[in-house]
Amino acid sequence: MRKLTEPLTGALLYEHRTIIAMTHIYCAHHHKQAQKTGPLCDDCGEFIDFAGFRLSKCPYGQAKPVCQHCPIHCYKKDMKEKARIIMRYGGPRMLLKHPIMAIRHLWHARKPVPELPKKRKRAH
Ligand code: SF4
Ligand SMILES: [Zn+2]
Structure with a gap:
């Protein structure tokens, strides 16, 4: 498992929980048909660890846009594709299972992408 560079807090933690x-x-519908409440498969577990790591960096x-609208998009190619597939499948189904998280994510997605903080521009 990748180590987070710093523990997630606030909006970053909430976003990670939404991704999870x-x-x-x-994963329940594609990889663990018999264990709908069980743990994630290795691939999906790796994906949420990667997403958490990227969030921490x-x-x-805390002002981050949704990753789909981000001009940087720091995900490596295979993880970007996995994120797209998971969002496309899980996004609409979130409204039934986790409506508050889903609505908050939709609201967040409507916000404009903020300026990249100056002190972070060079660090990235
Ligand atoms: S840099 Fe962009 S893609 Fe990477 S975590 Fe931040 S908002 Fe998401
Ligand atoms: Zn899976």
């Missing part, structure tokens, strides 16, 4: 919830929906910090 979507990944559980996706996100140059926008």
